Amino acid sequence: MVEIAVPEAVRTELRRGVRSVLVDAVALRMVRDRFDAEQAGALGRYLEASQSPNTLRAYRTDWLAWSAWCAAEGRQALPADALDVAVYLAAAADARRADGGWAFSPATLERKSAAVSAVHAANGLPSPTRSDVVRLTLRGIRRTRRAAPRRKRPVLLHTLGQLLAGLPEPGWPTDPARRRDALLLLIGFAGALRRSELAGLRISDVEVGLDHTTGDPLLLVRLPSTKTDPTGVAEQRVALPCGRHPATCPVCAFADWLRLREIHAATGESGLRAWLTDTPPPLPDRHRCHGFVPAAPTDAPLFPTITRHGTLGTRAMSGRAVAELVKRYAARAGLDPDLFSGHSLRAGFATQAALGGAADREIMRQGRWSNPRTVHGYIRTANPLEDNAVTKLGL
Incomplete structure (x- = not known):
């Protein structure tokens, strides 16, 4: 087994020092000296802020596993020898789960290598992963374990209708989750948002504007930081x-959700329960967004947790x-939940x-994609015969 229980001494040393996985226990002693x-503390805060929370969590796990392996093998974790790193990655590539499957994918092994590199860089040390022996080992793993990527199924428009049909019934106590979840699905789909972007939205990030072409209301969603712009230098909207239809209108869903939030803020849970009991649910065939004027925006989460x-x-x-x-909503619709994920909304x-004929430039603009190859993959999935010479063979 490659993943070895982390010695308590290693955990204790990490807990005592700077709260960043990027600073190793050995370096902590040098920092304190x-x-x-x-x-x-300032060093730790800014090093930690250099990476997203998800990346830090992954690096923390990977670095502790590497440190434990080094402790068990009598090797030095920092600074590391390039050959030791290569042997570690090769052993991890051969590791199997209890069911016989591979324990780690090539992408996970590359992340493990990146974690070792990040810790060395943060401590002012040359990265052992840049050596030929590590790079060639990873290349060999990719060639040996070559397989088609497992992509989650996209949520298309008809699939979105199936998910929305599984929303809870109106009324107390299910209406808060009903309104929140409807808005999340619609914004995630229409905005091509990543799950981390959805989770990070605040009410103040969403503004109600006006479509000057049609005169209809629209939403402007501000993304302070994204995967391709983690520092938020180029603020994206x-x-x-x-x-067209009230049931799939993001602006209507936003109006419904904010009305509920405003009642809750003004009257509390008891007042919200009474309001939902006395007020008939919105008519599904009528727009609720026209004339909607939200209250002053707050910095509260747009999508908070809600109990049952x-x-x-x-x-x-x-x-x-x-x-x-x-x-969960895929399962309610009778679909295989394992085929769907948070990325299914963005891919959808x-x-x-x-499928609707949008050009790749238009898709890239809304989805904030910087690489056309990514979008071309979605287009080929939607219509494999689009711009394909096989249609001109005359068969």
């Missing part, structure tokens, strides 16, 4: 127009919870837009 606690008793939490849903939400936007 040369700088005071305030300076060391996603425009969501009023839908209808209680709105103060914390935002996690990215993992977003993915589980998509899976690109595929459905390609």
Whole structure:
């Protein structure tokens, strides 16, 4: 087994020092010897802020596993010898799960290598992963374990209708989850948002604007940071127009959700329960977004946690919870939940837009894709005969 239980001494040393996986226990002692606690703390905060929380969690797991392997094998984790890293990756590539499948994918092994490299870089040390022996080992693993990527199924427009049909019934205590989940599915699909972007949205990030062509309301969703712009230097906005049908209109869903949030903020849970009991549910065939004027925006999460008793939490849903939400509604629709994930909404936007005749430039703009090859993959999935010379063979 490659994944070895992490020695308690390693865990204790990591807990004592700077709160960043990028600073190893060995480096922590050097930091404490040369700088005071305030300076060391500042270093840790900014090193940690250099990576997304998801990346830090993955690197923390990978670095602890590497440190444990080194402790068991009598090797040095930092600075590491390139040959040791290559042997570790090769052993991990051969590791199997209990069911006989591979324990780690090539992508996971490359992430493990990246974690070792990141810790060395943060400590001012040359990365052992740049050596030929590590690079060639990873290349050999990719060639040996070559396989088609397992892509999740996209949520197309008809699939979105199936998911929305599984929303809870109106009324207390299910209406808060009903309105939140409808908005999440519609914004995630129409905005081509990643699950982390959905989880990170605040109410103040969404603005109600006006489509000057049609006169209909629209939503402007501000994304402070994205996967391709983690520092948020180029602030990105996603425009969501009023839908043709009220049931799939993101602006209507936003109006429904904010009305509920405003009642809850003004009257509390008891007042919200009374309002939902006394107020008939919105008519599904009528737009509710025309004339809607939201209250002053707050910095509260747009998609908070909600208990099964209808209680709105103060914390935002996690990215993992977003993915589980998509899976849950897929299961309610009679679909295989294992085929869907949070990415299914984003992939569904690109595929459905390609089916509708959108150009790759238009798809890239809404989805904030920087690489045309990614979008071309969705277009080929939507219509494999599009711009294909095989249609001109005369068969």
